[in-house]
Amino acid sequence: MCTYKPTNPQPPAGSAMWEGHAPGDGLVYDERCVISPTNIVNRTVWAAQPPTAPVVDPAVLAQQAVDKMLLRGADIGITPKPGGRGVVGMPVYLWTTRSAETYGPNTATASAGGVTVTATAKVSKIVWAMGDGHTVVCTTAGTPYQAAYGKAPSPDCGYRYTQPSSTQPGGMFPVTATSTWTIDWQGAGQTGQLTEVRNSAVNITVAEVQVLN
Structure with a gap:
Protein backbone atom coordinates (compact mmCIF):
# COMPACT_ATOMS: atom_id res chain seq x y z
CA MET A 1 0.00 0.00 0.00
CA CYS A 2 1.04 3.60 -0.61
CA THR A 3 0.67 6.69 1.60
CA TYR A 4 1.22 10.35 0.70
CA LYS A 5 2.19 13.63 2.34
CA PRO A 6 2.95 17.02 0.77
CA THR A 7 6.63 17.52 0.00
CA ASN A 8 8.08 20.16 2.33
CA PRO A 9 9.25 22.49 0.98
CA GLN A 10 7.53 22.24 -2.40
CA PRO A 11 9.97 22.11 -5.35
CA PRO A 12 10.69 25.35 -7.27
CA ALA A 13 8.88 26.22 -10.46
CA GLY A 14 10.24 24.36 -13.46
CA SER A 15 11.28 21.32 -11.43
CA ALA A 16 10.67 17.97 -13.11
CA MET A 17 8.81 16.93 -9.95
CA TRP A 18 5.89 19.14 -11.06
CA GLU A 19 5.47 16.82 -14.06
CA GLY A 20 4.75 19.75 -16.36
CA HIS A 21 2.42 21.58 -13.95
CA ALA A 22 2.95 24.94 -12.23
CA PRO A 23 3.22 25.61 -8.47
CA GLY A 24 -0.23 26.10 -7.07
CA ASP A 25 -1.73 23.68 -9.59
CA GLY A 26 -2.04 20.82 -7.15
CA LEU A 27 0.89 19.74 -4.99
CA VAL A 28 3.92 17.47 -5.13
CA TYR A 29 3.67 14.62 -2.63
CA ASP A 30 6.11 12.24 -1.02
CA GLU A 31 4.88 8.75 -1.86
CA ARG A 32 5.84 5.82 0.38
CA CYS A 33 4.90 2.32 -0.83
CA VAL A 34 5.45 -0.67 1.41
CA ILE A 35 5.89 -3.75 -0.76
CA SER A 36 7.21 -5.87 2.10
CA PRO A 37 8.91 -5.18 5.44
CA THR A 38 12.28 -5.15 3.66
CA ASN A 39 11.18 -3.56 0.37
CA ILE A 40 9.96 0.04 0.66
CA VAL A 41 9.76 2.37 -2.36
CA ASN A 42 9.92 6.15 -1.88
CA ARG A 43 9.37 8.70 -4.65
CA THR A 44 7.67 12.03 -5.38
CA VAL A 45 4.48 12.42 -7.43
CA TRP A 46 2.26 15.32 -8.46
CA ALA A 47 -1.47 15.22 -7.70
CA ALA A 48 -4.24 17.74 -8.40
CA GLN A 49 -6.10 16.82 -5.20
CA PRO A 50 -4.76 15.61 -1.86
CA PRO A 51 -5.04 11.84 -1.64
CA THR A 52 -7.64 11.14 1.05
CA ALA A 53 -6.94 7.42 1.29
CA PRO A 54 -4.09 5.05 0.59
CA VAL A 55 -3.66 4.64 -3.17
CA VAL A 56 -2.59 1.38 -4.73
CA ASP A 57 0.40 1.69 -7.08
CA PRO A 58 0.16 -0.94 -9.86
CA ALA A 59 3.98 -1.07 -10.03
CA VAL A 60 4.05 -2.09 -6.39
CA LEU A 61 1.50 -4.83 -7.04
CA ALA A 62 3.58 -5.97 -10.00
CA GLN A 63 6.57 -6.54 -7.73
CA GLN A 64 4.35 -8.40 -5.27
CA ALA A 65 3.21 -10.66 -8.13
CA VAL A 66 6.83 -11.32 -9.07
CA ASP A 67 7.63 -12.17 -5.46
CA LYS A 68 5.00 -14.93 -5.64
CA MET A 69 6.80 -16.57 -8.56
Whole structure:
Protein backbone atom coordinates (compact mmCIF):
# COMPACT_ATOMS: atom_id res chain seq x y z
CA MET A 1 0.00 0.00 0.00
CA CYS A 2 1.04 3.60 -0.61
CA THR A 3 0.67 6.69 1.60
CA TYR A 4 1.22 10.35 0.70
CA LYS A 5 2.19 13.63 2.34
CA PRO A 6 2.95 17.02 0.77
CA THR A 7 6.63 17.52 0.00
CA ASN A 8 8.08 20.16 2.33
CA PRO A 9 9.25 22.49 0.98
CA GLN A 10 7.53 22.24 -2.40
CA PRO A 11 9.97 22.11 -5.35
CA PRO A 12 10.69 25.35 -7.27
CA ALA A 13 8.88 26.22 -10.46
CA GLY A 14 10.24 24.36 -13.46
CA SER A 15 11.28 21.32 -11.43
CA ALA A 16 10.67 17.97 -13.11
CA MET A 17 8.81 16.93 -9.95
CA TRP A 18 5.89 19.14 -11.06
CA GLU A 19 5.47 16.82 -14.06
CA GLY A 20 4.75 19.75 -16.36
CA HIS A 21 2.42 21.58 -13.95
CA ALA A 22 2.95 24.94 -12.23
CA PRO A 23 3.22 25.61 -8.47
CA GLY A 24 -0.23 26.10 -7.07
CA ASP A 25 -1.73 23.68 -9.59
CA GLY A 26 -2.04 20.82 -7.15
CA LEU A 27 0.89 19.74 -4.99
CA VAL A 28 3.92 17.47 -5.13
CA TYR A 29 3.67 14.62 -2.63
CA ASP A 30 6.11 12.24 -1.02
CA GLU A 31 4.88 8.75 -1.86
CA ARG A 32 5.84 5.82 0.38
CA CYS A 33 4.90 2.32 -0.83
CA VAL A 34 5.45 -0.67 1.41
CA ILE A 35 5.89 -3.75 -0.76
CA SER A 36 7.21 -5.87 2.10
CA PRO A 37 8.91 -5.18 5.44
CA THR A 38 12.28 -5.15 3.66
CA ASN A 39 11.18 -3.56 0.37
CA ILE A 40 9.96 0.04 0.66
CA VAL A 41 9.76 2.37 -2.36
CA ASN A 42 9.92 6.15 -1.88
CA ARG A 43 9.37 8.70 -4.65
CA THR A 44 7.67 12.03 -5.38
CA VAL A 45 4.48 12.42 -7.43
CA TRP A 46 2.26 15.32 -8.46
CA ALA A 47 -1.47 15.22 -7.70
CA ALA A 48 -4.24 17.74 -8.40
CA GLN A 49 -6.10 16.82 -5.20
CA PRO A 50 -4.76 15.61 -1.86
CA PRO A 51 -5.04 11.84 -1.64
CA THR A 52 -7.64 11.14 1.05
CA ALA A 53 -6.94 7.42 1.29
CA PRO A 54 -4.09 5.05 0.59
CA VAL A 55 -3.66 4.64 -3.17
CA VAL A 56 -2.59 1.38 -4.73
CA ASP A 57 0.40 1.69 -7.08
CA PRO A 58 0.16 -0.94 -9.86
CA ALA A 59 3.98 -1.07 -10.03
CA VAL A 60 4.05 -2.09 -6.39
CA LEU A 61 1.50 -4.83 -7.04
CA ALA A 62 3.58 -5.97 -10.00
CA GLN A 63 6.57 -6.54 -7.73
CA GLN A 64 4.35 -8.40 -5.27
CA ALA A 65 3.21 -10.66 -8.13
CA VAL A 66 6.83 -11.32 -9.07
CA ASP A 67 7.63 -12.17 -5.46
CA LYS A 68 5.00 -14.93 -5.64
CA MET A 69 6.80 -16.57 -8.56
CA LEU A 70 9.47 -19.21 -8.17
CA LEU A 71 12.06 -18.15 -10.75
CA ARG A 72 15.14 -20.34 -10.95
CA GLY A 73 18.35 -20.42 -12.89
CA ALA A 74 18.71 -22.76 -15.85
CA ASP A 75 18.24 -26.49 -15.27
CA ILE A 76 21.51 -27.03 -17.10
CA GLY A 77 21.88 -29.60 -19.83
CA ILE A 78 25.34 -29.81 -21.35
CA THR A 79 27.59 -32.13 -23.33
CA PRO A 80 29.81 -33.43 -21.99
CA LYS A 81 27.72 -34.28 -18.95
CA PRO A 82 29.10 -33.37 -15.51
CA GLY A 83 31.07 -36.41 -14.41
CA GLY A 84 31.78 -37.37 -18.01
CA ARG A 85 34.59 -36.30 -20.29
CA GLY A 86 34.49 -34.21 -23.44
CA VAL A 87 37.12 -33.68 -26.10
CA VAL A 88 38.75 -30.47 -27.29
CA GLY A 89 37.22 -29.33 -30.58
CA MET A 90 34.06 -31.41 -30.29
CA PRO A 91 30.65 -29.64 -30.30
CA VAL A 92 29.33 -28.67 -26.87
CA TYR A 93 25.54 -28.48 -26.61
CA LEU A 94 24.03 -26.06 -24.07
CA TRP A 95 20.39 -26.09 -23.01
CA THR A 96 17.96 -25.78 -20.13
CA THR A 97 14.93 -27.88 -19.33
CA ARG A 98 11.82 -25.87 -20.19
CA SER A 99 9.52 -25.33 -17.22
CA ALA A 100 7.63 -22.43 -15.66
CA GLU A 101 10.35 -22.15 -13.02
CA THR A 102 13.41 -22.43 -15.26
CA TYR A 103 12.35 -20.79 -18.54
CA GLY A 104 8.75 -19.58 -18.41
CA PRO A 105 6.21 -18.42 -19.04
CA ASN A 106 5.49 -17.98 -15.34
CA THR A 107 2.40 -15.96 -14.40
CA ALA A 108 1.16 -14.55 -11.10
CA THR A 109 -1.27 -11.86 -9.94
CA ALA A 110 -1.51 -9.52 -6.96
CA SER A 111 -4.49 -7.47 -5.83
CA ALA A 112 -5.20 -4.64 -3.39
CA GLY A 113 -7.74 -1.85 -3.12
CA GLY A 114 -9.75 -3.12 -6.06
CA VAL A 115 -6.69 -3.16 -8.34
CA THR A 116 -5.34 -6.39 -9.84
CA VAL A 117 -2.04 -6.67 -11.65
CA THR A 118 -0.96 -9.68 -13.72
CA ALA A 119 2.75 -10.33 -14.34
CA THR A 120 4.21 -12.81 -16.82
CA ALA A 121 7.89 -13.78 -16.69
CA LYS A 122 9.92 -15.39 -19.48
CA VAL A 123 13.65 -15.93 -19.90
CA SER A 124 14.84 -13.54 -22.62
CA LYS A 125 18.43 -14.76 -22.73
CA ILE A 126 20.94 -17.04 -21.06
CA VAL A 127 24.59 -16.04 -20.91
CA TRP A 128 26.83 -19.08 -20.62
CA ALA A 129 30.26 -18.40 -19.09
CA MET A 130 32.25 -21.39 -20.31
CA GLY A 131 35.02 -21.29 -17.71
CA ASP A 132 37.80 -20.62 -20.23
CA GLY A 133 37.23 -16.87 -20.46
CA HIS A 134 34.63 -17.06 -23.23
CA THR A 135 30.86 -16.59 -23.09
CA VAL A 136 27.97 -17.70 -25.28
CA VAL A 137 24.73 -15.68 -25.40
CA CYS A 138 21.63 -17.73 -26.28
CA THR A 139 18.15 -16.33 -26.82
CA THR A 140 16.57 -19.79 -26.90
CA ALA A 141 16.40 -22.61 -24.36
CA GLY A 142 18.90 -24.54 -26.49
CA THR A 143 18.60 -27.96 -28.09
CA PRO A 144 19.07 -31.08 -25.92
CA TYR A 145 21.74 -33.33 -27.39
CA GLN A 146 20.77 -36.69 -28.90
CA ALA A 147 23.12 -39.44 -30.02
CA ALA A 148 21.67 -39.17 -33.53
CA TYR A 149 23.25 -35.71 -33.85
CA GLY A 150 26.73 -37.24 -33.79
CA LYS A 151 29.38 -34.56 -34.28
CA ALA A 152 26.99 -31.94 -35.66
CA PRO A 153 27.05 -28.62 -33.78
CA SER A 154 24.07 -27.33 -31.82
CA PRO A 155 21.69 -25.45 -34.14
CA ASP A 156 21.05 -22.65 -31.66
CA CYS A 157 23.22 -22.75 -28.53
CA GLY A 158 26.61 -24.39 -28.65
CA TYR A 159 30.36 -24.03 -28.20
CA ARG A 160 33.72 -25.69 -28.90
CA TYR A 161 36.62 -25.73 -26.47
CA THR A 162 40.07 -25.08 -27.88
CA GLN A 163 41.97 -26.13 -24.77
CA PRO A 164 41.60 -28.90 -22.19
CA SER A 165 40.22 -28.29 -18.74
CA SER A 166 43.48 -29.57 -17.27
CA THR A 167 44.68 -25.97 -17.70
CA GLN A 168 42.19 -24.87 -15.03
CA PRO A 169 42.38 -25.15 -11.24
CA GLY A 170 40.81 -28.46 -10.27
CA GLY A 171 41.11 -29.75 -13.81
CA MET A 172 37.55 -28.75 -14.77
CA PHE A 173 35.79 -25.88 -16.51
CA PRO A 174 33.25 -24.14 -14.21
CA VAL A 175 30.29 -23.38 -16.50
CA THR A 176 27.83 -20.75 -15.25
CA ALA A 177 24.45 -20.01 -16.85
CA THR A 178 23.01 -16.56 -16.10
CA SER A 179 19.31 -16.36 -16.97
CA THR A 180 17.68 -12.96 -17.52
CA TRP A 181 13.97 -13.06 -16.74
CA THR A 182 11.94 -10.34 -18.47
CA ILE A 183 8.65 -9.70 -16.70
CA ASP A 184 5.79 -7.84 -18.38
CA TRP A 185 2.93 -6.65 -16.18
CA GLN A 186 -0.40 -4.93 -16.72
CA GLY A 187 -3.21 -3.67 -14.53
CA ALA A 188 -5.31 -0.59 -13.76
CA GLY A 189 -4.75 0.63 -17.31
CA GLN A 190 -0.98 0.62 -16.87
CA THR A 191 1.82 -1.60 -18.17
CA GLY A 192 5.45 -2.03 -17.27
CA GLN A 193 8.43 -4.32 -17.32
CA LEU A 194 10.72 -5.73 -14.64
CA THR A 195 13.88 -7.82 -14.79
CA GLU A 196 15.19 -10.59 -12.56
CA VAL A 197 18.49 -12.51 -12.89
CA ARG A 198 19.21 -16.06 -11.74
CA ASN A 199 22.36 -18.21 -11.93
CA SER A 200 23.21 -21.89 -11.96
CA ALA A 201 26.48 -23.72 -12.54
CA VAL A 202 28.14 -27.07 -13.25
CA ASN A 203 31.71 -28.30 -13.71
CA ILE A 204 32.79 -30.30 -16.76
CA THR A 205 35.96 -32.05 -17.90
CA VAL A 206 37.37 -31.58 -21.40
CA ALA A 207 40.45 -33.56 -22.51
CA GLU A 208 42.78 -33.45 -25.46
CA VAL A 209 42.57 -36.17 -28.10
CA GLN A 210 45.09 -38.90 -27.38
CA VAL A 211 46.85 -40.16 -30.49
CA LEU A 212 48.29 -43.68 -30.36
CA ASN A 213 51.29 -44.61 -32.53
